Amino acid sequence: MAPSFGTSGLRGLVTELTPELVTRYVQAFLATCPNGGRLYVGRDLRPSSPEIARHVLAAARAVGIEAVDCGDLGTPALALASMGAGAAAIMVTGSHIPADRNGLKFYLPGGEVSKADEARIVAGYAAGAKPSPASEGSLISADGLARAYVARYAAAFGAEALSGMKVGVYQHSSVAREVMMEILAALGARPVALARSEVFVPVDTEAVPPDTRAAIRGWCAELGLDAVVSTDGDADRPLLADAAGEVVPGDVLGVISARALGAKVICTPVSSNAMVGRIPEFAEVRLTKIGSPFVIAAMEAVLAADPAASVAGFEANGGFLLGFTAEGGLLKGPLPPLMTRDSVLPMLAPLAVAKAKGQPVADLVAGLPPCFTAADRVQEIDRDKAKTFLDGLIAEASARVAFFAPSGEIDSIDLTDGLRVNLTSGAVVHLRPSGNAPEFRIYAQGTSPEAAQALTRTYMDRVAAQVR
Structure with missing residues (x-):
């Protein structure tokens, strides 16, 4: 089956993501969607990603767009950087699927592409659409983007948020494996690196296999950990296990995080735990189709009606989207919105709540409505x-x-x-x-x-x- 758009981006077999196909999709994107004259390009750690990223950069330059090579960088960190610069972005990633597949995630200067944007890209691809440049675009390398992502959470949560906590980081082949260590340390935790792999491991946070669950339980028991954290390949889906090594479902992380941040309106897919509708602090819950573009569309509708709405979104895979500036409560500083699926926030917020309350993560989960x-x-x-x-x-x-x-x-x-x-x-x-x-x-x-x-x-x- 030829590469196609799914719930989040274009995906297909690596053998089908040919230089010609990648070039045509990139140029169709740049021709049919706003781009700010620049394209930020990041990639995950699967073997095919560097070469595909090179084709993306070359395709942008060929049509007069400045290409910014961001190297190995998580999807939310890439989105934070490109949106802050008013530029478009493409993340080369197959997310949680095996290494024989890969894909492209597209970002406008204002955030993720919508389903309507996807339709325009597909139509542009079919028509061979591309910008008409006056000259070749330049190529630059971006430094410090991961540091800016670390600083976002260090400034918001403060240096003592996780003080004294010993947290295992299941590194595998997550592109954020070092960033997770840095963020935890910046918040006062003692991070412990676990199971780093130089072979790509397709971690699906919605379907953690029994052997991985057993390994997590073993690490917790052997090392006396307060929690274990991890992400999927491109770091937009979280995995958090409690001190006993029991994995907390992503939509449960979403509920805990949204409540801790003061969200009042929740947008989440119909596949999420029905418990979200039983939280008294949530004034409204809007259920959507599955996929971050649908969650974002619902959040944008909320904000269009009330720009001051405290709206957040999350998916059953745990990816969390913040639609307002969160302040107060467990935060030491303001946390600006980031309306793209993020893995770090729904790990940090439950850990910070547990630390502040002097409770283990398991007790936070047990205190929620039973579902x-x-x-x-x-x-x-x-x-x-x-x-x-x-x-x-x-x-x-x-x-x-x-x-x-x-x-x-x-x-x-x-x-x-x-x-x-x-x-x-x-x-x-x-x-x-x-x-x-x-x-x-x-x-x-x-x-x-x-x-x-x-x-x-x-x-x-x-x-x-x-x-x-």
Whole structure:
């Protein structure tokens, strides 16, 4: 299948991301979207990223755009830099998917591209659109962008926010593996580097495999850690485990962080834990389709109606979007908005709350309204089979009854994004093909962690039988 746009950016097999294809997409982007005359280019640590980044830089220069080589840099740090400079940006990353795939994430001077922007880029690609330059664009190298990202959080949280905490950093091949160490140290924690890898490791924070969970539990027990943190490959999705090594779901991190920062309006996908609607401090919760462009669109609608709204967004993968300047509370200084998916803020905020309250992270989670989720994915699916299967479940009530029979009767369904089935027992099963990888997502919600995990296992097997 040719590279295509999914929930966040263009993705495809490395073999299909040819120099010609990359050049045409970059130039179509620059021709159809605002760019400020400059293009910032960052990359993750997968083996194919440096070469693809070189093609991106060359494509921009060829059409008269100043190209800024940002090197190895996390997506949120790249967005912070480019948006601050009023420039466009492209991140070369496949995010959490395996190294045989890669992709491009596009940023306007004001932030992530919208779905309407994506449509313009695709149309421009098909038409061969590109700017007409007066001369070749220059190439410059950017220094200090990671330091500016570290300084953002050091200034906001202060040097004592995590004082005395011993935090493991599962480094693997995250492009932010050094940045995480620096930020934790700047906030007074004692960071401990764990499992650094020179081979790319595709970490999916929504579907942490059993062997990784076991390793995290082992590190916590052996080293006496207060927590373990990590990210996916391009550092826009967080992973945080408590002192026992239990991974805290990303949407739970989002709730804790949003409440700690004083957010009043929450925008989050329909796949997020329903507990978000039971938090009294949240005046409004807007549910969206899955993907940061939809969350951002909802946040922008809130701000258009009320520019002073304290709005935040997060996804089930934990990526957190801040739409207002957060001040006071656990913060020592103002934290300006950053409306792109970030991994660091939803790790720091829960840790800072735990430190301030003198509680372990596990107690913060236990104090939330009880509602438990689990998620996993069936990989290497046949996309045509997956579409036929899901379309059939959506169209035929009898097919849904038969497929979900192991879990009881269906109360209602939600078609906001994929098929979300609400059972009369109160449990929820949500099925959705990935928009940018040959994967099929299963989200489950139950009355206990074990119940949610059991639902996920049941439907992993049932879905796999239909889509492979």
